[in-house]
Amino acid sequence: MAMMNMIQALNNALDEKLAQDPDVLTFGEDVGYFGGVFRVTDKLQEKHGLTRCFDTPISEGGIIAVAIGMGAYGLRPVAEIQFADYILPAFDQLVSEAARLRYRSNGEFWSPITVRSPYGGGIFGGQTHSQSPEAIFAHITGLKTVIPSNPYDAKGLLIAAIEDDDPVIVLEPKRIYNGPFDGRHDQALKTWAGHPKAEVPAGLYRIPLGQAEIVRAGREVTVLAYGTMVHVALAGIEEAEVDAELIDLRSIVPLDVDTIVTSVRKTGRCVILHEASRFGGFGGELSALVQERCFDHLKAPVDRVAGWDTPYPHAFEWDYFPGPARLVKALRRVMEY
Amino acid sequence: MNPPRLELHVPTPFARPGEKASFKHLEIGQAGTVRRPDVACTEAEIRDLPYALIRVLDDDGNAIGPWDPSLTADHLRRGLRAMMLTRAFDERLFRAHRQGKTSFYMTSTGEEAIGAAPSLALAEGDMCFPTYRVMSWLHARGYPLVTMVNQIFSNEKDPLKGRQLPILFSAREYGFYSLSGNVGSRFGHAVGWAMASAYKNDDKIALAYIGEGATAEGDFHEALTFASVYRAPCILCVTNNQWAISSFSGIAGAEMTTFAAKALAYGLPGLRVDGNDFLAVTAATQWAAERARTNRGATLIEFFTYRASGHSTSDDPTKYRPADEAEHWPLGDPIKRLKQHLALIGEWSDEQDQALANELHETVRAAVKEAEAVGTHGKSKPSLREMFEGVFKDPDWRVIEQRRELEI
Numbered sequence: 023m024a025m026m027n028m029i030q031a032l033n034n035a036l037d038e039k040l041a042q043d044p045d046v047l048t049f050g051e052d053v054g055y056f057g058g059v060f061r062v063t064d065k066l067q068e069k070h071g072l073t074r075c076f077d078t079p080i081s082e083g084g085i086i087a088v089a090i091g092m093g094a095y096g097l098r099p100v101a102e103i104q105f106a107d108y109i110l111p112a113f114d115q116l117v118s119e120a121a122r123l124r125y126r127s128n129g130e131f132w133s134p135i136t137v138r139s140p141y142g143g144g145i146f147g148g149q150t151h152s153q154s155p156e157a158i159f160a161h162i163t164g165l166k167t168v169i170p171s172n173p174y175d176a177k178g179l180l181i182a183a184i185e186d187d188d189p190v191i192v193l194e195p196k197r198i199y200n201g202p203f204d205g206r207h208d209q210a211l212k213t214w215a216g217h218p219k220a221e222v223p224a225g226l227y228r229i230p231l232g233q234a235e236i237v238r239a240g241r242e243v244t245v246l247a248y249g250t251m252v253h254v255a256l257a258g259i260e261e262a263e264v265d266a267e268l269i270d271l272r273s274i275v276p277l278d279v280d281t282i283v284t285s286v287r288k289t290g291r292c293v294i295l296h297e298a299s300r301f302g303g304f305g306g307e308l309s310a311l312v313q314e315r316c317f318d319h320l321k322a323p324v325d326r327v328a329g330w331d332t333p334y335p336h337a338f339e340w341d342y343f344p345g346p347a348r349l350v351k352a353l354r355r356v357m358e359y
Numbered sequence: 360m361n362p363p364r365l366e367l368h369v370p371t372p373f374a375r376p377g378e379k380a381s382f383k384h385l386e387i388g389q390a391g392t393v394r395r396p397d398v399a400c401t402e403a404e405i406r407d408l409p410y411a412l413i414r415v416l417d418d419d420g421n422a423i424g425p426w427d428p429s430l431t432a433d434h435l436r437r438g439l440r441a442m443m444l445t446r447a448f449d450e451r452l453f454r455a456h457r458q459g460k461t462s463f464y465m466t467s468t469g470e471e472a473i474g475a476a477p478s479l480a481l482a483e484g485d486m487c488f489p490t491y492r493v494m495s496w497l498h499a500r501g502y503p504l505v506t507m508v509n510q511i512f513s514n515e516k517d518p519l520k521g522r523q524l525p526i527l528f529s530a531r532e533y534g535f536y537s538l539s540g541n542v543g544s545r546f547g548h549a550v551g552w553a554m555a556s557a558y559k560n561d562d563k564i565a566l567a568y569i570g571e572g573a574t575a576e577g578d579f580h581e582a583l584t585f586a587s588v589y590r591a592p593c594i595l596c597v598t599n600n601q602w603a604i605s606s607f608s609g610i611a612g613a614e615m616t617t618f619a620a621k622a623l624a625y626g627l628p629g630l631r632v633d634g635n636d637f638l639a640v641t642a643a644t645q646w647a648a649e650r651a652r653t654n655r656g657a658t659l660i661e662f663f664t665y666r667a668s669g670h671s672t673s674d675d676p677t678k679y680r681p682a683d684e685a686e687h688w689p690l691g692d693p694i695k696r697l698k699q700h701l702a703l704i705g706e707w708s709d710e711q712d713q714a715l716a717n718e719l720h721e722t723v724r725a726a727v728k729e730a731e732a733v734g735t736h737g738k739s740k741p742s743l744r745e746m747f748e749g750v751f752k753d754p755d756w757r758v759i760e761q762r763r764e765l766e767i
Binding site for chain 1: 462463524570573604736743757761765
């Protein structure tokens with residue numbers, strides 16, 4: 023089995039879907055000849071042809087609009103938005119069009135589009151190359167949002183997203199494209215080499231949207247995370263020396279609420295970790311669900327660890343980033359409650 | 360007869376790496392041949408200009424034709440100094456990134472005239488809505504170099520308090536509006552600024568830049584619509600440097616028309632100008648400024664130029680265009696061309712040139728050194744409290760609580 027980093031796994035998923043389904047095509051800013059600024063579409067134009075992997079004008083609204091039109095016609099477009107921070111000019115297309123087309127036309131038209139976009143911080147990208155916008159998409163009924171945390175899942179989730187008949191946003195945590203990152207920024211960079219989840223099989227396989235994964239079983243506290251934060255959570259749990267159960271949500275819409283509820287009913291404690299700002303973040307929804315469904319089992323209030331309620335501050339990246347130390351504090355808070 | 364099968368067209372550039380660079384497909388007219396209409400003209404009278412190319416300096420360095428702005432030698436030397444300073448500064452800071460002293464940098468190589476000339480042509484109270492490739496606007500107005508380097512190093516003395524990426528400046532006193540990493544989104548702000556000046560019966564105008572790539576954003580078209588409807592006193596400039604990271608201008612629509620011609624459908628005057636010609640850039644700016652100041656509304660100007668460097672320190676242009684493409688650019692280098700002109704009119708010598716180059720080298724070196732003493736990226740940063748300042752004018756409870764959580 024091939025060892026791949028996340029970029030190679032995503033590239034491989036696109037490559038295999040392009041080969042298998044002539045209705046799949048991919049486009050975005052710098053996606054064609056150059057292969058994308060993060061190289062996710064590297065060599066796909068050369069391999070599959072100019073009309074199947076191409077550059078677009080710098081117009082996120084336009085990119086998503088034409089993707090919706092193509093999808094309505096019967097294609098399965100995969101659009102790349104270069105950074106999730108740039109997706110906002112396309113917000114109206116996603117919210118008012120992609121998410122509503124099936125509903126308002128009573129199924130006459132639908133939008134089977136996939137929107138890939140690198141997101142998250144940890145690369146000193148400043149406030150316009152670091153944000154985590156998942157909560158604003160999760161709030162929109164009709165949009166699915168998935169977030170892989172490793173190469174194996176990245177391939178399986180992207181294939182499932184492309185084959186899904188509804189609009190799916192795939193947020194790719196760019197900080198872990200080349201290696202897992204546990205938030206300890208002063209330590210040597212790790213690559214995916216040797217990581218069990220970097221073993222990516224050839225051939226099409228799917229990870230069903232809405233299926234969380236228990237990364238680490240435990241009895242004392244449930245930790246909910248996704249993307250880069252799965253790796254941060256592992257480090258924090260290890261440091262706190264608690265018997266925590268770590269759930270990688272993988273998909274925030276649809277959400278695997280059963281796995282979450284089963285776990286919290288067992289552990290009686292829940293800590294939610296995400297990089298996005300805390301107020302109005304997806305952690306708020308998770309916290310409400312846990313409270314509604316596990317109230318009688320809770321031994322401590324649900325705790326949230328998140329980015330501060332500020333824009334992403336360039337020079338203060340590691341002060342903003344919710345690293346393992348902040349999770350350790352939260353784990354101790356709920357254990358000592 | 361059967362109708363033809365439809366085919367999807369995807370534009371491709373003339374040359375990729377390994378192929379021979381060429382700009383032979385471009386129609387470059389002679390300097391001095393494009394008419395200069397009276398500023399009182401109507402848009403309907405000048406619908407040919409968006410397809411012409413206004414040039415003042417010919418291949419030998421003569422200033423010719425009706426667009427010659429007849430600048431004083433001092434003005435020309437100020438422009439040359441600003442452009443040379445920009446280049447020296449860029450070279451030094453690009454190297455600083457390679458040495459890990461900053462997280463990021465972007466150069467303006469080959470485009471120095473586009474910021475410097477309007478900076479010197481407009482008045483002090485006017486406002487520039489920049490792109491990240493017009494640092495020459497600030498260099499032309501004497502923005503303190505040490506402050507600039509402090510921002511680039513995100514150190515304790517960073518004027519933007521570590522909150523913004525290197526070179527995404529804000530310098531209100533120098534007529535330089537706050538930059539952001541999103542492209543295009545300030546184009547409409549310039550129109551609003553200009554509308555406010557008109558509303559207040561003031562005399563200030565606005566000038567905005569946008570890259571040719573970003574003209575595809577809705578922001579561009581929205582700004583032109585408002586500028587046209589309200590006759591906003593502003594100059595809207597498209598810097599067409601041929602490349603948007605790896606996408607050639609054809610991906611932005613250049614196969615079908617010029618960027619200046621986008622003005623036509625909005626009923627705005629459109630000028631297409633040699634962006635590597637300091638005199639032509641100045642002349643076009645002056646013409647548009649005079650129209651704006653006399654209630655004749657906005658002008659769209661396309662500055663035709665070439666991005667001689669990579670997009671940023673994160674980019675390697677040899678991956679998508681011939682490595683020597685810049686050498687084939689038919690409109691040359693703006694600094695060399697202005698020097699050639701100054702020398703031709705007897706206002707510049709090799710000795711002066713060497714002295715200025717040495718002086719600028721030393722000035723930049725000293726500024727970088729002074730900023731290094733404060734600290735480079737990661738070695739020094741503003742007070743952590745700054746992370747929470749400026750979200751709102753007055754902090755709300757979240758900021759107060761979170762600051763407390765961090766014990767600051």
